[in-house]
Amino acid sequence: MAIEQLSEHVYYLPGGVNAAILVNEKEAVLVDTGGDKNYGRELKRACESLAVTPVAIINTHSHADHYGGNEYLLKHYDVPVYAPEFEASIIQSPLLEPVYLFGGARPLPELMNKWLLAKPSKVDHFLAQGKLELIGLNLDLLDTSGHAHRHFSLLVDDVLIAADALFGSSVIDKYPLPFGQDIGAQIASAQKLKDVKVTTTLPGHGNPSRQLLDLIDLNLAAFERASNAIFTAAQGLSSEEILQESCRILAIELNDLPRYFLNLCVVNAYLNYLRTEGKLSLELKNNRLLWAQIAS
Ligand SMILES: [Zn+2]
Incomplete structure (x- = not known):
């Protein structure tokens, strides 16, 4: 170097x-x-x-x-x-x-x-x-x-x-x-x-x-x-499902476990941010934690 x-x-x-x-x-x-x-x-x-x-x-x-x-x-x-x-x-x-x-x-x-x-x-x-x-x-x-x-x-x-x-x-x-x-x-x-x-x-x-x-x-x-992709993906789904859907939207392929968990952390950070912004709701339903868009 x-x-x-x-x-x-x-x-x-x-x-x-x-x-x-x-x-x-x-x-x-x-x-x-x-x-x-x-x-x-x-x-x-x-x-x-x-x-x-x-x-x-x-x-x-x-x-x-x-x-x-x-x-x-x-x-x-x-x-x-x-x-x-x-x-x-x-x-x-x-x-x-x-x-x-x-x-x-x-x-x-x-x-x-x-x-x-x-x-x-x-x-x-x-x-x-x-x-x-x-x-x-x-x-x-x-x-x-x-x-x-x-x-x-x-x-x-x-x-x-x-x-x-x-x-x-x-x-x-x-x-x-x-x-x-x-x-x-x-x-x-x-x-x-x-x-x-x-x-x-x-x-x-x-x-x-x-x-x-x-x-x-x-x-x-x-x-x-990133925010738009995660918001779009949040259709009453779990964090893991939203990760999968936002990766599809953004053409990301996660091929190792460190990358999977780093990206899951990022998705959770955006979900929390979007909820704070009043754009997403969070519901615990049938023992699943589900994120959904709030109609504006
Ligand atoms: Zn760093």
Whole structure:
């Protein structure tokens, strides 16, 4: 993996996930660490080639692919870890991610792979909206919750490190049901980013963009397509049936268990959102939980 520079102080390591390396003189802050020790090792090598030493790790949220490199890096660097409150609990007890995906029960072994179950990491500080000064840089932290229950993006120089608050265009094309856990918050967070003035945006997955507003519109359109498909599918059916029907509408083929449960989580997030919006009703009938459209 080759390091790319986005501004005077911001580099990133392209990969399945984009981790950022903020540098000032001889020091660095790592923003997300990838899914495992291999990505952690790549980040260590990247820091060595930039002749900087990490002095802090920031995790934007608790999905395994964003903090799984922590454990390896913390073996080499004795540094504090910053993460959002709530997400910190999962980073410290990673089994919680497959547990919640399997509805709270002991997870299927298929859900305990490196994409969904990372090595645990300590968390020293909770992130809070506003300024955070590290290595002489003024980081501006933005609460962009919704993709995960708590999620932060960062502004450094004229770069927005959006993490998974925004997906790159290639990712949107590939995953018509973009992952989100609190859809109302996810939409509001994307809208909020319209006020940000930057020249470059680094999404958590996909290529950096020079056109933030276009990227936001692309993401909002994808949320709306997903919402419409799930609303259309909600004809007095269960979550699983609505997942099946919305996959048919969006031409999605779920061919492994992690993807099935991730998408079922997204469908449940949209169903709850649409009910909050007054568009769907929920009824427990003959021991089945059924979602139906409310006639307007
Ligand atoms: Zn994520």
